Amino acid sequence: MSVKKFMYVNRKAPYGTIYALESLEVVLIGAAFDQDVSLAFIGDGVYQLTKGQNTEAIGQKNFSPTYSALGDYDVNKIYVEKESLEERGLTLDDLQHLVWEDEDDDWAEKDSIRLVSRAELADVLDEQDIILSF
Amino acid sequence: MKISIQVNEGPYQHEASDTAYQFTKAALAAGHEIFRVFFYHDGVNNATRLAVPPQDDRNISAQWSELAKENNLDMVVCIAAAQRRGIMDPDEAKRQGLDADNIAEGFRISGLGQLIEAGIESDRLVVFGD
Numbered sequence: 001m002s003v004k005k006f007m008y009v010n011r012k013a014p015y016g017t018i019y020a021l022e023s024l025e026v027v028l029i030g031a032a033f034d035q036d037v038s039l040a041f042i043g044d045g046v047y048q049l050t051k052g053q054n055t056e057a058i059g060q061k062n063f064s065p066t067y068s069a070l071g072d073y074d075v076n077k078i079y080v081e082k083e084s085l086e087e088r089g090l091t092l093d094d095l096q097h098l099v100w101e102d103e104d105d106d107w108a109e110k111d112s113i114r115l116v117s118r119a120e121l122a123d124v125l126d127e128q129d130i131i132l133s134f
Numbered sequence: 135m136k137i138s139i140q141v142n143e144g145p146y147q148h149e150a151s152d153t154a155y156q157f158t159k160a161a162l163a164a165g166h167e168i169f170r171v172f173f174y175h176d177g178v179n180n181a182t183r184l185a186v187p188p189q190d191d192r193n194i195s196a197q198w199s200e201l202a203k204e205n206n207l208d209m210v211v212c213i214a215a216a217q218r219r220g221i222m223d224p225d226e227a228k229r230q231g232l233d234a235d236n237i238a239e240g241f242r243i244s245g246l247g248q249l250i251e252a253g254i255e256s257d258r259l260v261v262f263g264d
Contacts, residue, residue: 004254019264022175025214029246033254130253132140133261 071100142263
C-alpha cells in the first residue's frame with residue numbers, strides 16, 4: 001500500500017461538539033496504517049491541547065490525556081498555529097508537553113509540538129495528500 | 135478519477151448530506167468512480183431507515199439507498215460513531231442485546247480503517263460538513 005501524507009486539521013474546542021473526540025479516534029485508528037501523519041490545531045482547536053482540563057462539572061469524559069499517547073503511535077508532527085494561540089491569550093506553556101521517542105536517535109525524547117505561523121501552516125497544508133478537517 | 139466521499143453531518147439539520155449526495159450523483163454522471171461513501175460523526179444518522187419526513191420533502195436516507203442500488207456504491211457507516219448514536223444493523227443489535235435495528239438498505243457498518251483506506255486508495259477524498 002502506498003504511503004500518503006495525511007493531515008488532520010482540528011478546528012473546534014474539545015467540548016461543546018464531538019468533533020475533537022471523534023477526530024482523535026480517527027487519528028488513533030489511522031496510525032495502524034503506517035501513513036505519514038500530521039495534526040494541526042487551529043482556531044478554537046488549540047484548546048484541545050490545553051493542560052489541566054477538568055470536565056467533572058459538565059458530566060463528560062476528559063479525553064485530553066489521550067493526546068499524550070500520540071507519540072507512542074508514531075504521531076509526532078503536531079502543528080499548532082501561533083496566531084490562534086495569541087488570539088486566545090494562550091502560549092505554549094498553556095498546552096500539554098507532548099513528546100515522542102526517536103528510535104533512530106537512541107530513543108531520545110523529542111518535542112512533538114511545532115509552533116508555526118499561519119503562513120507556514122499554509123505551506124504545510126499545501127504538501128498534504130489527504131486533509132481531514134474536524 | 136477515483137473519488138471517496140465523507141459525510142460528517144446528520145440529515146435535515148445540516149445540508150452537508152444533501153450536498154454530498156448531489157456531488158456524488160454529479161461525479162458518477164461525469165464518469166468518475168466513487169470508491170466509497172463514508173458516514174462519520176452525526177453523518178451516521180443518514181443511515182436510519184426509520185426516518186419519515188413529510189411527503190413533500192426529500193427522504194435523504196432513501197435517496198442514498200437508491201443511489202447505492204443504482205450504482206453499486208459502497209456506503210460505510212463508522213461503527214464507533216454508530217454505536218454512540220443508536221444506528222444498528224441486525225448483527226450489531228443482536229451482539230449488543232438490543233430489541234431492534236434500523237439500518238437502511240445499501241449501508242453497511244464497519245470501522246474507521248475504511249475511511250483511512252478510502253483516503254489511500256482514492257485520488258480525492260472529499261469531506262462534507264462543518
